[in-house]
Amino acid sequence: MGLFYQHGIHAIGINEVLKSSGIAKKTLYNHFESKEALVLATLEQRHHLFISWLSRCLENAQTNEQLTEQLFSALDQWINNKVAMLGDFRGCYFINTAAEFGELTNPINQLCQRHKLAVKTLLKQALNDADDAAVERLFLLSEGIISTAYTCHDMDVAKRALKN
Amino acid sequence: MGLFYQHGIHAIGINEVLKSSGIAKKTLYNHFESKEALVLATLEQRHHLFISWLSRCLENAQTNEQLTEQLFSALDQWINNKVAMLGDFRGCYFINTAAEFGELTNPINQLCQRHKLAVKTLLKQALNDADDAAVERLFLLSEGIISTAYTCHDMDVAKRALKN
DNA sequence: CAAAAAGTAGACCAACTTGTCTACCACGCA
DNA sequence: TGCGTGGTAGACAAGTTGGTCTACTTTTTG
Numbered sequence: 001m002g003l004f005y006q007h008g009i010h011a012i013g014i015n016e017v018l019k020s021s022g023i024a025k026k027t028l029y030n031h032f033e034s035k036e037a038l039v040l041a042t043l044e045q046r047h048h049l050f051i052s053w054l055s056r057c058l059e060n061a062q063t064n065e066q067l068t069e070q071l072f073s074a075l076d077q078w079i080n081n082k083v084a085m086l087g088d089f090r091g092c093y094f095i096n097t098a099a100e101f102g103e104l105t106n107p108i109n110q111l112c113q114r115h116k117l118a119v120k121t122l123l124k125q126a127l128n129d130a131d132d133a134a135v136e137r138l139f140l141l142s143e144g145i146i147s148t149a150y151t152c153h154d155m156d157v158a159k160r161a162l163k164n
Numbered sequence: 165m166g167l168f169y170q171h172g173i174h175a176i177g178i179n180e181v182l183k184s185s186g187i188a189k190k191t192l193y194n195h196f197e198s199k200e201a202l203v204l205a206t207l208e209q210r211h212h213l214f215i216s217w218l219s220r221c222l223e224n225a226q227t228n229e230q231l232t233e234q235l236f237s238a239l240d241q242w243i244n245n246k247v248a249m250l251g252d253f254r255g256c257y258f259i260n261t262a263a264e265f266g267e268l269t270n271p272i273n274q275l276c277q278r279h280k281l282a283v284k285t286l287l288k289q290a291l292n293d294a295d296d297a298a299v300e301r302l303f304l305l306s307e308g309i310i311s312t313a314y315t316c317h318d319m320d321v322a323k324r325a326l327k328n
Numbered sequence: 329c330a331a332a333a334a335g336t337a338g339a340c341c342a343a344c345t346t347g348t349c350t351a352c353c354a355c356g357c358a
Numbered sequence: 359t360g361c362g363t364g365g366t367a368g369a370c371a372a373g374t375t376g377g378t379c380t381a382c383t384t385t386t387t388g
Contacts, residue, residue, distance in 0.1 A: 006266070007266065008174070008263060008264050008265075008266065010172070010174035010175060010264065011174060011264065090266055091262075091263065091266075094315065095259070095263065095311055095315055096263035096264075097263075098255075098314065098315045099172065099255065099259065099260035099261075099263040099264065099314075100172050100174070100175065100260075100263065100264060101172075102170070102171065102172065102254055102255075104317065112315055113315060113316050113317060116312070116315050116316045117316065120316075133324075133327075133328040136321075136324060136325070136328070137305075137325075137328065139308070139312070140304075140305050140308030140309055140312060140321070140325065141301075141304050141305065141308060142308070143307070143308035143311045143312055144303070144304030144305060144306070144307035144308035144311070145304060147259055147307045147308070147311050148280070148303070148304060148307055150262065150263075151258065151259050151262045151276055151277060151280050152277055152280045152281065152284075153268065153277060157300075157304070160297075160300060161300070161301075161304065163297075164297040164300070164301060
C-alpha cells in the first residue's frame with residue numbers, strides 16, 4: 001500500500017486505507033490481524049520489489065566503476081520518478097519507517113534493518129573482488145544520496161554523484 | 165524536548181509531554197499556540213545545539229584529511245552516546261522528522277531541509293580550498309553514516325569509515 | 329440448487345488526540 | 359492588604375484511532 005510510503009505509518013489511519021482501497025474493514029482484519037501486521041506486509045512487499053529492481057539495475061556490470069555508475073544512475077531514475085514500480089519518490093520506505101518505530105524489539109524496526117542488510121549484501125555480491133571497505137563506502141554513499149534527495153529535496157544529488 | 169527525538173512526533177501526545185515535563189497544559193498552550201509550534205521550537209533548538217556542537221568538533225583542523233577524520237570521529241562519539249548534549253542517539257532528528265512530515269509546504273519539513281543545508285554549508289566552510297564535489301562527497305558519507313548507524317543499529321560504522 | 333465461504337457497509341466501543349476552559353493557588357509589588 | 363500575573367490540575371469538547379461485531383450480499387464450490 002502506497003499510502004503508508006507516501007505519508008508515513010502514524011499519519012495514515014486504517015479508515016483511510018479502507019477508503020483508498022475500497023475494501024471493507026472486516027475483510028482487512030480477516031487477512032491481517034492488526035495494523036502492525038498490515039504494515040509488516042507492506043514492508044515485506046516493498047522489500048522484494050526494491051531488491052528485485054535494484055539487482056536488475058546492477059546486473060551485467062563489467063567493472064566496479066561501471067557498477068557504481070549503474071547504481072547512481074538507478075538512484076537518479078528513482079529519485080526523479082522514472083521508475084513506475086517504485087511509485088512517487090518519498091525517500092526510503094525503510095529509513096522512514098524505522099524513524100517512526102525506533103524500538104529495537106519492534107518487528108517493524110527489525111524488518112527495516114534486515115532490508116538494509118540485504119541491500120548491502122546485494123552490493124557486495126555485485127562488486128567484483130572488492131574489499132569490504134569499498135562495498136561499505138558505496139553503500140554509505142547511496143544511503144546518503146537517498147536521504148539527501150528526500151530531506152533536502154535535492155533531485156540532482158545522484159546525477160552529481162555520477163559525475164565524480 | 166527529548167521525547168519527540170526519542171519516539172517520533174506522532175508517537176508522542178501532548179499529554180505525555182506535559183507529564184514528562186511537569187508543566188500544566190494551560191501553561192504550555194500559553195507559550196506555544198499548537199503542537200506544531202512546539203515541534204518547530206524543538207527543531208530550532210536542536211538545530212542550534214547540533215550546529216554549535218559540530219562546528220566545535222571541526223575547528224582547528226589543519227588539513228582536509230584531518231577534518232574528515234575529526235568529522236567521522238565526532239559522529240562516532242555521537243552514535244555511541246558519548247556526547248551528553250545530544251542525548252541518546254536515535255539517528256538524525258531532522259531526517260526522522262522529515263520522514264513523518266513529507267509535504268513540501270509544511271514548515272516542519274522546511275526546517276529540516278534548512279538544517280541539512282546549514283550542515284552542508286558548515287562543511288564547506290571548514291574544508292579548505294575544496295571543490296564542491298569534495299564537500300558533497302563528505303556530506304553524503306556523513307549522512308549515510310548517521311542513517312546506517314540508526315537503521316542498521318550499526319554502532320561501528322563511523323569507526324570503520326575512519327579507517328578508510 | 330443449496331450450502332458454505334468470503335465479501336460488503338457501517339454502527340459501535342474504548343481509548344486517545346489536540347486544544348479550550350474553569351477554578352484554584354502562589355508569588356511579587358504597591 | 360489587596361491585586362495582578364502566571365502558574366497548577368484537570369474536566370471537557372470534538373474528533374480520530376485501532377479494532378469488533380452485526381446484518382446483509384455476493385461468490386465459490388460440492
